[in-house]
Structures are given as structure tokens and as C-alpha cells.
Amino acid sequence: MEIRISPSWAALWALLCWANLAGAALTVDLTSADSIKTAAKTIAFNLMTYYHGNESGQTPGILPGPPPAGPYYWWEGGALWGTMVDYWHYTNDTTYNTETLNALVFQANSPQDNYMPPNWTASLGNDDQGFWGMSAMLAAETTFQNPPSTQPQWLALAQAVFNTQAARWDTQYCNGGLRWQIPLSNNGYDYKNGIANGILFNMGARLARYTNNETYAQWAIKTWDWTSSVGYIDDQYNIYDGAHVEKNCTDINKAQFSYTAAVFLQGLGFMYNYTNGSEPWGTRLKGLTNRTLEVFFPDGIAVEVACELTNTIQCTTDMLSFKGYVHRWLAQTTQMAPFIHDTIMPVLKTSAAAAAKSCNPDGTCGFRWNTGTYDGDTGAGQEMNALGALMSLMVDLESVGGPVTNSTGGTSVGNPDAGGDPTVGNEPTAITGRDRAGAGILTTVVLLGFLATVTWMGTRANEGPAWVDEREKRLSGLGPIHA
């Protein structure tokens, strides 16, 4: 049995054994592929201890939840399997491939195979569904082992998610855009947000490149243009959380989350590559990269600035997992757009070095990366973060192939008409008590509304550090949101 050191003890330990500090953390040489693989293996093992879906009586594919049954919403399972696809891709370690394949197939929800299972209707946002879709897309792009032909195939699953989302494009309000939630009975159905539209943009760009079908690219263009036109993406490349349909999407919540920036950034990389480096994609990619690194990597270390405050962590379980996606998506972007490599990789390196210091030798990793030590705040998200940061450095250390296409080695079988009925869960019986409190990827709309009203009114988002201080001051009365 392992002994976990509490944060205060860890701090004391650090003081007493200053010279030995490195020995108290997970040791990894970030210039060595073998060392990174060893450290990643330790963290991946630790991460997978959170997964029980393959045990008897459990549901395949999901992390313990959704609340109150456990801390994790359905989407985070989808995020986990994307992380594990990349884990295999970056390390060649096949230990978890069977679980990964089974999970991604099981939650596809046969026979519709569109990642809209009735079990999770009450927390089924377009972003939640989208995370599963992006993991299926990644499996196609990395030539992860294909499911047996009687089961749904990666490309078809990604197309199913894309098709059902495109069918839900809503022109009734705000001149377009995707709503946050899918069922109209969910809180947040009246909210159109950056992450849901960012995922549609991302999937459109990737499907265009993989299949060489221009229709997907047209959707990506339309999604980017809409998101910009309503001001969720401003001319400094800040990307904001979202706004309500009853306000014509003008009551913009100016909270910025790292994964929203990163999901657009990765999509820009694919559009850049798909168009052979054409404008406006290169300019946009440069602009968004610059802003993303400035906002979310102060001092070259990832910080979830909206909720990881100096004196308190106010991140929800969801938000505790974003840093890992950001590292993985930015690293992959350097393969799609080599011109941005030297801007992105030095920052990912300093950030990954800090991430390693947040881990114990047994691969238990904390949340804060900028303290030089383990902060005692751990969970599946924190494990995915550290794993994502470390393994992504492999892009520079060994020949790790970039995302393939249907004509450059991809073998996944698609179905342009996949997806079926894009509506779900509007029957009253579809919502179970267990999942009723579901709130999708972000936090509750109540919290968002509160933060919007109290905190982010005005234009402080462009004011740099002063804005951050002000936000922290105002938020400090809120108290921690996650346990």
C-alpha cells in the first residue's frame, strides 16, 4: 500500500530536503524518449486506476459518475479514451488498447452509433458528444486498431457525430450556431457556447482533411465565421465562453477556458494543412497561438486561468482536466503546421517539466504545475493532464507519425450518411434521476450566469495581469467549487 503525502507535509518535506527535492518527484529526463515513455507508463497506470468500467457490474467506457454517483460526467470517459489513443500512439504501449477500443465502441450506442446514449441524456451537450467524436476521429487519424467489421468504425463514428451536430445548426437565433445542450429540456439549451462550436469546427476541419471532402471544410468555415461574428472570438483571438439565445447571443460570458482555445487552434492547424497552407488559416493560427500561449501559459506553464486562482482552486472536475487536452492538441498542431512548431514547442516543454514536478514517483499528479511540487489535488483529470503534457513531447523525440488521411495510410471505413436522428431525449422518461443534475462540460448555467454578472462584465479581458488580479479578488469570496 502506498503512502500519500499531504500537501502541508509535502511543503515541509521540500523545506527539509531541499537538495533532494528532485528525488521526491517523478523523475523524468525530458530529452530522452525512453525516460518519457517510462514516466508516461507510470502515470497511465495511475490514471487507469480510476477506470472500473471493465469490472463486472460496471458500465463500459465511463469514469465513476455522473454526479452524485461519482465525480465524472459522461463526456470525460470520451476524453479519457482519446488520451489513451494518444498514449498508444506516442509510446507504442498497447496495454490499454483493448479497453480503449471496447469503451469507444460500447458508448457509441448501437445501433445508432452516434454517441447519444439515452443513459446520459440529462448531461448530453453537443460538446459532450463531441468529445467522444473527437476521440473516434483521433483513432482514425492515428491508425489505432480498427474494431471488427461487425462493429462501428472510427471514421463513421466521427461522421455520425459531425452529421448529427450539423443537422442541429440553429438559424432561429443569433443567425446560426450550435446550442450547448442537445435536449431542449436540459439547462443550457438556450446557451450557445464556444466549446460546442469549437468542436464542430475542429471535426469539420479534420474530416475535410481525412476524407478530402470539401463539404466538411465549408462547415468549418461557416462555424468559424459564426463564432467570430457573434464576438465569441474577438480580434485579439480571445475566445469567450458563450451567450444566450434570448439575448441574441450578445450577453457574452467572458470566461476563457484553455480547451476552447485549443480546440479551435487544432482545427486551424488542420484547415491550414488541408488548404496547403492557404490564408486566412496561417494568419489565424499564428494569432490564436500567440494569444493562447499568453493567456494560458503565464511563465511558460499551463494554468487554467478562469478557476486556478492564486489562493484558491475553483475549478469543477471538468475544468481540472483541460490542460492535458491543450498540450496534446497544440503538440499535434505542430505536425499539421510546421511553421508554428518553434513557437509552440518551447512552451510545451517548460510546461511539461513543471507538470512532472507536480507528480509523485508513483505517478500521482497534482493540479497546480507552477509551485514546483505535488499539491495533493488529484483525480482522473489531473492524471490526464500530466500524461498529456509528458507524452506530447514525443513529437520531437522519435518518429511519431502525424495524423493520416484516407489517402496517406488511413484504413478506417467511413459512412458519409452516418448518424441518424439528431434529436434525442425530449421524451420525459428519458431523464433519469441519477443523471438529472447533469451539467455538461462546463459548470452549471447558474454558476456561469453568476460569474458573468459578477465578474466578467465590461472589457477587462484585454487588460492583462491587472484583469487577472481583479478577477481573483472578486472571485475570492466564492470558495472552492470542487471538493
Ligand SMILES: *[C@@H]1O[C@H](CO)[C@@H](O)[C@H](O)[C@H]1NC(C)=O
Ligand atoms: C480492466 O482493464 C485493466 C487495464 O486497465 C486490466 O488490467 C484488467 O485486467 C481489466 N479487468 C477486466 C475484468 O477485464
Ligand SMILES: *[C@@H]1O[C@H](CO)[C@@H](O)[C@H](O)[C@H]1NC(C)=O
Ligand atoms: C512505434 O513503432 C513503430 C514501428 O513499429 C516505429 O516506427 C515508431 O517510431 C514507434 N514509435 C514510438 C513512439 O516508439
Ligand SMILES: *[C@@H]1O[C@H](CO)[C@@H](O)[C@H](O)[C@H]1NC(C)=O
Ligand atoms: C445504460 O445503463 C444501463 C443500466 O445501468 C446499463 O446496463 C447499460 O450498459 C448502459 N449503457 C450505456 C451505453 O452506458
Ligand SMILES: *[C@@H]1O[C@H](CO)[C@@H](O)[C@H](O)[C@H]1NC(C)=O
Ligand atoms: C478511401 O480510400 C479507399 C481506397 O483506398 C476508397 O475506396 C474510399 O472510397 C476512400 N474513401 C473516401 C471517403 O474517400
Ligand SMILES: *[C@@H]1O[C@H](CO)[C@@H](O)[C@H](O)[C@H]1NC(C)=O
Ligand atoms: C442579432 O445579432 C446579429 C449579429 O450577431 C444581428 O445581425 C441581428 O440583427 C441581431 N438580431 C436581432 C433580432 O437583434
Ligand SMILES: *[C@@H]1O[C@H](CO)[C@@H](O)[C@H](O)[C@H]1NC(C)=O
Ligand atoms: C493541396 O495540394 C494538393 C497537391 O498539390 C492538391 O491536390 C489539393 O487539391 C490542394 N488542396 C487544396 C484545398 O487546395
Ligand SMILES: *[C@@H]1O[C@H](CO)[C@@H](O)[C@H](O)[C@H]1NC(C)=O
Ligand atoms: C501538412 O502536414 C504534413 C505532415 O502530415 C507536413 O509534412 C506538411 O508540411 C504540412 N503542410 C503544410 C502546408 O505545412
Ligand SMILES: *[C@@H]1O[C@H](CO)[C@@H](O)[C@H](O)[C@H]1NC(C)=O
Ligand atoms: C504575441 O505577439 C506579440 C506581438 O507580436 C509579441 O510581443 C508576443 O511576444 C507574442 N507572444 C507570444 C507568447 O508569442
Ligand SMILES: *[C@@H]1O[C@H](CO)[C@@H](O)[C@H](O)[C@H]1NC(C)=O
Ligand atoms: C461529403 O460530405 C457530405 C457531408 O457529410 C456528404 O453529404 C457527401 O455525400 C460527401 N461526399 C462524398 C463524395 O463522400
